Amino acid sequence: MKHLFGIADLTRQQITTLLDLGESFIELSRRSLRKTPTLRGKTIINLFFENSTRTRTSFEIAGKRLSADVINISAATSATQKGETLLDTAQTLAAMRPHVLVIRHSVAGCCHFLADYLPHTAIVNAGDGAHEHPTQLLTDLLTLRQQWPSVEGKILTMVGDIAHSRVARSHLIAAATLGYHIRLVAPKTLLPQQVERYGCEIFHDFDAAIPGSDAIYMLRIQSERLTDNCAFPSVREYHEAYGLNRARLARANPGCVVMHPGPINRGVEIATDVADGAQSRILDQVEHGVAIRMAVLTTMCGGQNYDR
Amino acid sequence: MTADLCIHGGRVVDPANGIDQTADVWISDGCITGIGDFSGDATRTIDARGLVVAPGLIDMHVHLREPGQEWKEDIASGSQAAVAGGITTLCCMPNTTPTIDHAGVVRQVIERAREVGLCRLHPIAAVSKALKGKELTEMRELHRAGAVAFSDDGLPVWHAGVMRKALEYAASFGFLIIQHAEELQLTHDGCINEGWISTQLGVNGMPAAGEDTMVARDIMLCRLTGGRYHVAHISTAGAVALVRAAQAEGLPVSAEAAPHHFALTEEELLGYNTDAKMNPPLRSETDRQAVIAGLRDGTIATIATDHAPHHPDDKRCGLSCAAFGIVGLETMLPVSLQLVRDGVLTLPRLIANMGQHPAQLLGLKSGTLNIGAAADLCIFDPKRKWVVDRYQLRSKSHNTPWHGKTMTGQVIHTIMDGRIVFQLGSEE
Known part of the structure; x- marks a missing residue:
């Protein structure tokens, strides 16, 4: 899996695999030592153009528990305030060679659009307009699986x-x-x-x-x-x-x-x-959100893209 | 007998004169001097055997961006694109900077096109000053300066009271009002047709009812005022039905269709293709079929491109942020020829929709091969295939939904005032 734009791109098997992996991470987040070296040396940028507390924090904690270096950028502090376009901001950050770029933006389809211009970066959709929010969906499925x-x-x-x-x-x-x-x-x-x-x-x-x-x-x-x-x-x-x-x-x-x-x-x-x-199950969803995002980030950094 | 130019042996299609036959066309001093069997000396001969020889095409709806936005297009590049598409007469919309709402701007645009010298340019002037929809422009003065119709295109004349006055005032002098029919209260934050595709993409839609309600209102105002009313780029089944009914009633209502509205549907937007975003948007298959039916039964008697060049920066963004519009001059003819191949229109009727009909509507002399008329011709191979490469277009802009698509039908020569202004393969 190169990118995660939406649930529309995933097969039943891929969803099951992500949920299995997410389930294994629930336990990790309940240990006293909540860290694994899985993504040591990986860089993850959370680029959020819309206000978000839980999704952004959830991605940040997920990355940190996996030992990745996580950088958070929100639109309020970013260059977009100076008139830089979405594409320029994304290309600039991609040029710093993160392994994964997590993006939330109010424009539907923005991840599809950016992916054409960012060949070396895995993109995770953290919510694009009224289009898709795949990590929330997986979170919900993981919560229902407990039921x-x-x-x-x-x-x-x-x-x-x-x-x-x-x-x-x-x-x-x-x-x-x-x-x-x-x-x-x-x-x-x-x-x-x-x-x-x-x-x-x-x-x-x-x-x-x-x-x-x-x-x-x-x-x-x-x-x-x-x-x-x-x-x-x-x-x-x-x-x-x-x-x-x-x-x-x-x-x-x-x-x-x-x-x-x-x-x-x-x-x-x-x-x-x-x-x-x-x-x-509202707070369970929040807890499972961290586990699912750990699963997603692990998957995006793994496999053939390992040394991206 | 001598001639400056003889076009030999093509299928000559001149719907205004009921001609559709294999013949020679000869030209002297910039005018058509004969159609038939040419025997004599021509300074130059074009072998048109296997080709169609038609009046130079008319596109009555283009945005040339000059003055004011010359990085997108200008009159020179727009003219080059036009003649490469077989078009020798353009009518440009007034949403330039400054707006074409003063006689001086009308004259400037016409003069610039004369300097370029590739095709004829007839400006369409604004209905309202600065397109604000409040005060009417000086229509008589603008008409004297060379404006051939009036429109606030890009925007509708949204205010019913202003539209009434515009139709009444224009009717006093026989002028045509062209409406971009869109009820902004229904479409304001939309970016594509409202329906299943907009729902799946998660973007705001522009309902077909936004076009229908405006056309319905305007037709009632036509009935009230007797004004001549033309629907630009008609795109919905509802609007086509309304125009058909108005014509049956005898009202002076006409409509044009853009090639993208009878060739493409909203399915093009899947994948968020910003080069398939225009206003009015690509609609449903039902709407597309209704536009085709309107062309078939003559409700829609004009084809025009709504050529709307945009810089790549304005298209290289998310769908909802992208500019509305596509270029169309160089693809109008081959895309429209599909209507002939599908049996919707005969070739002469298609040619009339891009010549005789808009000429009649606007009072232009172009669009015919009358003996003695200015020699404006389009010579094309209806079967020749070519692949659209957005970067090879003569337009300054590349925003075409047909990039990489194979077209059937290609212009070989375009002639204006007896001069060859385009010859396939002769460019640098």
Whole structure:
């Protein structure tokens, strides 16, 4: 695997291999000495053009636990403030010969675009616009694997701003590859056109989608973006229609787990008691995020690209 | 009998005169002096056997970027690209810097094209001053200076009240208003057609309804005002149906199609190809078929490129950041010839769509092989294959979605005012 742009590029076998490797790293992060020399001598640059706490920290900790040299660059401090283009910034950093460039950017497809110009650098997509977020997807799958031996046949109900969600798109693609079912729940204003062509079920009524759900996946509502866009009239109305509370959760399958890619808005898309409740896997997702990113970085630095 | 130039033995296609036959065309003093069997002495003879001899093509929708953005294109490079594509008459859009909204700019552009001397250039002047959509330009003055129509292309005339006044004022003098039909409130942050492809790519879409609603509004304003209205680069099934209905009603409504809208679909965007990004965007296969049906039944009677050169820096970025537009002058003819090969149009009808029809719409003398008319001709081999190499284009810009693709049909000679202004293979 040269790059990781999206889940669309991965086979079922590649996903399984990454999850196996990620699983082995969960244990490492719970030891008292949380470090392995696997990536000693490797350089990883985290280039983040969008605000991110958990993903960036997760990549940084993953790299450090693998003994790689990790450099973090955020748009606020980078040359882009001086008018440098994305391509020039990326080429400049690539010229310093990192082994891996981890990129988050608001422009969908930016990793595909940059890869054409950076032949010597492995690129990992840490979220590109509303396109894909493959390491979050793998994180979620690793979390679900702790729950069930296989996701095949399970029903994952995703609720919220599907239109702007890269996590949703990665799941919609992975569901077809791995054989789980997705129910999307949102008003039509938050659903992208023809999204049903992914093979998912569409609900506008959250209560109708809950029975039979094995996992409920809440997406963050960026209220400032959406009220400007008339996507919904108020946070109050949104919470009433699409917020996850205890009463709703009680109607899902027994053992249904609650997930969220974070950061959560308590009282908006998710009630506090649900976010903190026994069925919540939100913090497990964060923990598994480190393990998965260790697996991804190890894979990107390994194999035929070892001495890149 | 003597002639300066004899074009011998080609298939002469002149739809305005109902000619489609093998014949000689001879030229003297820059004018066509005869079509038939030439017997006599010609100073020069072009062997056109196996080739098509047609009126020089007209492209009524191009962006030449001069004045103001000459690093993308200028009148000289745009003219070279045009004649390499068999085009001898261009109409350039006014979104230059300064805007073509004063007679002085109209004259400057025309004068510059005369100095270059490769093809005719008729500017289209702005509808509103500085394309701001507020105050009308001095249309009579602009028309006297040489503007052949009015458009805020690149932007729609978005304000319904201004559009009404523009159509009314233009109608008073018989002028044509060309609309870039886009409801900006529906498309403002979009970068490709809204649909399954935009959903998969995770980019904002421009719904077909954005074009449909603007065309619908404008047709109602035509009915109100009697103004002559032309839809630029029509791209949606809805807009084609609206134009068809308006024409059936007898309204003075016309439309042009760009080759990319009848040759390509939004599938080109998979992989985030910024050279397939333009406005209006490549649409669905249903829309493409509707544009083809519109060409077949004559609802759409003009083909024009919307040639929009952009510097590589403006395309070498993420899809949502890339500039809208592609170059098209050098690929218009071969891409359009596919319509003939597919049986959509006969060759004479295709030629009329790139000559006679836009000439009638704009009141130009070009687009025919009338005896005594200026000798503007395009001589092409409809079967010759060539591969598009973006870096070999005469345009200064390289933003073509057809890079590396094989074209069928190639221009061999282009003649303007009886002069050979392009000859395949004769360039440096």
